[in-house]
Amino acid sequence: MDKRHVIQLLSAVIYNAHVPGFLNGRIFQGESKAACVPGLNCYSCPGAIGACPLGAFQSVLSGTALRIPFYVLGTVLLFGILAGRFICGWLCPFGLIQEALYRLPGPKLRHVPGTGILRYFRYGIAVVFVLILPVAAYLISGIGEPAFCKYICPAGTLEASVPLLLMNQSLAAAAGWITVWKFFVLAFFLVLMICIYRPFCRFVCPLGVWYGLWNRRAMLGIAVAEKRCTHCGTCHAVCPAEAVIAGNAECISCGRCVESCPEKAIYFRNPLCDPEQLEVKSK
Amino acid sequence: MQRKNIWIYITAVVLLAIGLYRHEPAAVWQRAATICLECIGIG
Numbered sequence: 001m002d003k004r005h006v007i008q009l010l011s012a013v014i015y016n017a018h019v020p021g022f023l024n025g026r027i028f029q030g031e032s033k034a035a036c037v038p039g040l041n042c043y044s045c046p047g048a049i050g051a052c053p054l055g056a057f058q059s060v061l062s063g064t065a066l067r068i069p070f071y072v073l074g075t076v077l078l079f080g081i082l083a084g085r086f087i088c089g090w091l092c093p094f095g096l097i098q099e100a101l102y103r104l105p106g107p108k109l110r111h112v113p114g115t116g117i118l119r120y121f122r123y124g125i126a127v128v129f130v131l132i133l134p135v136a137a138y139l140i141s142g143i144g145e146p147a148f149c150k151y152i153c154p155a156g157t158l159e160a161s162v163p164l165l166l167m168n169q170s171l172a173a174a175a176g177w178i179t180v181w182k183f184f185v186l187a188f189f190l191v192l193m194i195c196i197y198r199p200f201c202r203f204v205c206p207l208g209v210w211y212g213l214w215n216r217r218a219m220l221g222i223a224v225a226e227k228r229c230t231h232c233g234t235c236h237a238v239c240p241a242e243a244v245i246a247g248n249a250e251c252i253s254c255g256r257c258v259e260s261c262p263e264k265a266i267y268f269r270n271p272l273c274d275p276e277q278l279e280v281k282s283k
Numbered sequence: 284m285q286r287k288n289i290w291i292y293i294t295a296v297v298l299l300a301i302g303l304y305r306h307e308p309a310a311v312w313q314r315a316a317t318i319c320l321e322c323i324g325i326g
Contacts, residue, residue: 059310073302
């Protein structure tokens with residue numbers, strides 16, 4: 001287990017540190033639930049001690065009134081500019097689950113056909129399910145709904161629905177057609193995760209879309225020393241996420257390209273040092 | 284910290300401050316501290 005996996009595991013444990021919740025089926029109600037965690041971690045998970053930024057965004061946007069969720073926006077903007085998709089690669093529990101499943105034996109689809117188009121699919125998901133549908137639900141019925149969580153998010157199904165349904169009989173009685181749909185979506189992604197590296201992150205996750213917008217500017221992440229790069233394509237060849245360019249919106253900063261670059265042109269940004277200076281120093 | 288990002292940090296802090304002023308953390312807590320059946324697709 002390398003350093004990144006240890007940090008992924010630690011962050012998953014910290015996000016879900018409310019151990020009694022897993023034993024009694026009750027979720028944590030402490031004040032820390034008012035703060036968002038950086039990664040995708042359902043706040044209805046019995047162990048969760050913080051709020052999922054995606055769920056919080058939709059809930060505040062269209063809960064009992066339409067309002068701009070300034071607090072959540074400020075939080076995710078701060079996370080984005082500090083770490084970008086470094087969060088996806090190092091601090092997201094659902095990313096860890098996907099990577100663990102990809103290690104299971106089974107057919108592996110190293111190059112996903114249509115990746116170039118599929119990676120734009122998540123932008124549509126983000127706009128439609130995180131922005132448009134919650135607002136539309138409010139405008140139509142007077143009560144908003146977290147459409148992404150309700151209809152798509154397999155993290156919520158796995159981390160919250162499964163343990164809560166197993167431990168709480170009254171909840172099981174409330175299960176309906178949406179529950180069936182959500183379990184179908186979960187099963188679909190679980191199978192995909194065995195065959196494809198992080199399919200949810202790469203093709204669906206709206207949080208990854210947001211963090212990807214800040215990936216090149218973020219304090220933490222991968223950068224390329226352009227003057228040293230010979231465009232040999234090694235980074236693209238070894239990238240498990242099939243990022244076209246190291247450090248772009250698809251890059252989760254796993255660091256495989258850093259180890260593989262024959263020219264040592266790819267590096268992890270040093271928050272204490274300007275990238276330009278680092279480039280000069282490394283020459 | 285890259286100097287070109289300073290305005291993004293300032294924007295983030297301003298957004299957080301507005302959110303705190305409007306007591307939005309309470310709204311987040313309210314949703315996160317109770318089982319959100321809708322959020323997890325039950326019911």
